[in-house]
Amino acid sequence: MTPTEIKSALTKLGGKANKRLGQHFLIDHSALAAIVEAAEIKRGDRVLEIGPGLGVLTKSLLEQGAKVTAIEKDKRFTENLNGMKDLDLKMEDAVRTDWDLLVNKSWKFVSNLPYAITSLALRKALYAKNPPELIVVLVQREVAERVLARDGKQSLLSLMVALASNKVEIIKRVPAGAFYPPPKVESAILKISPISNAERRTRWGIEPEDVMAVAKKGFAHPRKLLFRNLSLGEKEWTQIAQNLGIDLKVRAEDLLVQQWVELTKAK
Numbered sequence: 001m002t003p004t005e006i007k008s009a010l011t012k013l014g015g016k017a018n019k020r021l022g023q024h025f026l027i028d029h030s031a032l033a034a035i036v037e038a039a040e041i042k043r044g045d046r047v048l049e050i051g052p053g054l055g056v057l058t059k060s061l062l063e064q065g066a067k068v069t070a071i072e073k074d075k076r077f078t079e080n081l082n083g084m085k086d087l088d089l090k091m092e093d094a095v096r097t098d099w100d101l102l103v104n105k106s107w108k109f110v111s112n113l114p115y116a117i118t119s120l121a122l123r124k125a126l127y128a129k130n131p132p133e134l135i136v137v138l139v140q141r142e143v144a145e146r147v148l149a150r151d152g153k154q155s156l157l158s159l160m161v162a163l164a165s166n167k168v169e170i171i172k173r174v175p176a177g178a179f180y181p182p183p184k185v186e187s188a189i190l191k192i193s194p195i196s197n198a199e200r201r202t203r204w205g206i207e208p209e210d211v212m213a214v215a216k217k218g219f220a221h222p223r224k225l226l227f228r229n230l231s232l233g234e235k236e237w238t239q240i241a242q243n244l245g246i247d248l249k250v251r252a253e254d255l256l257v258q259q260w261v262e263l264t265k266a267k
């Protein structure tokens with residue numbers, strides 16, 4: 001859809017893009033094509049989409065033969081979306097919805113995500129009882145780059161994704177002008193290949209949720225030394241750090257994924 005078509009559609013629906021919901025409608029055909037291609041859609045694939053809005057991405061997924069379940073909070077779009085074949089529309093808040101009730105079989109997560117719920121949406125997808133076989137999302141470029149960050153630049157988000165996936169990559173950077181209305185930042189198409197819950201336990205020898213519980217404390221105050229965030233005494237921390245080969249003055253962002261796993265096991 002062009003900006004003019006989007007303006008017209010929104011006018012008919014009685015308003016403008018909802019800033020509070022982070023609505024930015026994709027108008028760049030090359031970015032749209034890149035999302036669909038990265039999602040490797042095959043006929044019959046089950047796809048979960050968050051915030052379909054005017055249905056630009058939804059329509060492309062359906063045209064590829066996908067069966068789409070879409071969660072939309074803005075009730076203005078009900079009539080616009082309801083007529084699409086093979087679309088199961090849920091007029092709900094994706095933040096509060098139990099995704100496990102919607103995706104209990106093989107599925108993919110493909111969305112132009114509202115920036116404000118990116119981290120939560122990735123967590124709900126990756127840590128579902130039955131994780132998706134593939135995640136392809138359009139997100140803020142800075143967030144996508146943070147997901148890929150590793151040595152010395154680890155974050156709670158990058159750790160969360162790394163513990164639950166085999167591969168993470170940025171497919172394409174998307175300029176602000178690819179949307180209407182344009183956001184103030186660049187975006188990027190992020191592709192994640194998740195691993196099953198069973199594979200995680202085999203790989204790490206511990207539940208990733210246990211690691212994340214420790215990491216949340218560790219990242220509570222990023223500039224603080226790690227052992228202070230973890231409320232460990234210097235004597236106890238010295239013993240743990242020596243056993244794991246960790247610098248005594250390490251900060252949360254400095255630990256590698258495997259070190260977080262070993263630290264969790266040691267506590």
